[in-house]
Amino acid sequence: xxxxxxxxxxxxxxxxxxxxxxxxxxxxxxxxxxxxxxxxxxxxxxxxxxxxxxxxxxxxxxxxxxxxxxxxxxxxxxxxxxxxxxxxxxxxxxxxxxxxxxxxxxxxxxxxxxxxxxxxxxxxxxxxxxxxxxxxxxxxxxxxxxxxxxxxxxxxxxxxxxxxxxxxxxxxxxxxxxxxxxxxxxxxxxxxxxxxxxxxxxxxxxxxxxxxxxxxxxxxxxxxxxxxxxxxxxxxxxxxxxxxxxxxxxxxxxxxxxxxxxxxxxxxxxxxxxxxxxxxxxxxxxxxxxxxxxxxxxxxxxxxxx
Numbered sequence: 190x191x192x193x194x195x196x197x198x199x200x201x202x203x204x205x206x207x208x209x210x211x212x213x214x215x216x217x218x219x220x221x222x223x224x225x226x227x228x229x230x231x232x233x234x235x236x237x238x239x240x241x242x243x244x245x246x247x248x249x250x251x252x253x254x255x256x257x258x259x260x261x262x263x264x265x266x267x268x269x270x271x272x273x274x275x276x277x278x279x280x281x282x283x284x285x286x287x288x289x290x291x292x293x294x295x296x297x298x299x300x301x302x303x304x305x306x307x308x309x310x311x312x313x314x315x316x317x318x319x320x321x322x323x324x325x326x327x328x329x330x331x332x333x334x335x336x337x338x339x340x341x342x343x344x345x346x347x348x349x350x351x352x353x354x355x356x357x358x359x360x361x362x363x364x365x366x367x368x369x370x371x372x373x374x375x376x377x378x379x380x381x382x383x384x385x386x387x388x389x390x391x392x393x394x395x396x397x398x399x400x401x402x403x404x405x406x407x408x409x410x411x412x413x414x415x416x417x418x419x420x421x422x423x424x425x426x427x428x429x430x431x432x433x434x435x436x437x438x439x440x441x442x443x444x445x446x447x448x449x450x451x452x453x454x455x456x457x458x459x460x461x462x463x464x465x466x467x468x469x470x471x472x473x474x475x476x477x478x479x480x481x482x483x484x485x486x487x488x489x490x491x492x493x494x495x
Contacts, residue, residue, distance in 0.1 A: 245410025
């Protein structure tokens with residue numbers, strides 16, 4: 190009996206330590222600053238070596254949210270002197286204009302630092318807790334309006350050319366999948382095969398819809414990297430099981446889902462869903478250094494193993 194009580198006490202202590210670590214230490218103190226390179230065909234010469242910061246999933250307005258870490262990430266981007274910032278949606282967690290204003294104020298310093306910032310909206314920005322939920326498009330419209338007034342460009346199935354004399358570089362924003370606004374063909378209209386482009390979206394599911402050699406650098410969020418994970422296990426998200434057509438939990442995609450010439454990177458985000466914890470899945474700020482490429486990456490069968 191004493192042995193059982195001893196084991197039970199140790200078990201409870203481990204659970205308590207995990208709760209403290211996952212609720213306080215990891216999500217609020219440990220920002221994972223991922224730095225990576227991306228080779229982009231037809232990259233204009235003036236963008237060679239320039240850096241794009243990637244953020245996602247603030248979820249402002251959830252109980253005990255993680256606004257302090259959002260501010261920390263924003264400060265890091267400014268200190269890095271990033272050349273551009275892309276935000277992959279889910280600024281807010283619930284439909285509330287006061288929460289929208291709070292979320293916009295968190296990212297306003299980026300525009301005030303004269304860094305070009307582009308954003309797409311996510312499912313929570315439309316108040317879609319689940320795909321079948323009744324959305325609040327008026328909240329999404331209010332968020333987009335407030336972001337624009339703060340100097341942040343919101344893209345919904347449209348593109349903007351950030352290149353100059355040496356050639357175009359299109360930033361392509363895809364609309365929210367769950368809101369029924371994901372229209373890749375519309376977003377890519379007017380972009381030719383030999384134009385450099387960076388595509389970003391909230392939900393990575395739309396990545397599967399791009400034809401080969403049309404999405405050489407695609408960026409997304411939404412999965413939270415799984416949010417709660419066990420160490421030493423594969424990095425697939427529980428969302429891969431619970432929801433339809435998720436493609437990757439975090440980081441670079443594999444050739445199993447990549448069509449020839451296409452590549453996807455998924456950011457783990459900063460905030461939470463359901464519970465305010467992250468376990469072995471730190472909030473992420475990604476800095477991507479752009480490198481030119483002679484052409485699209487080697488064509489391989491998407492199902493071919495490395």
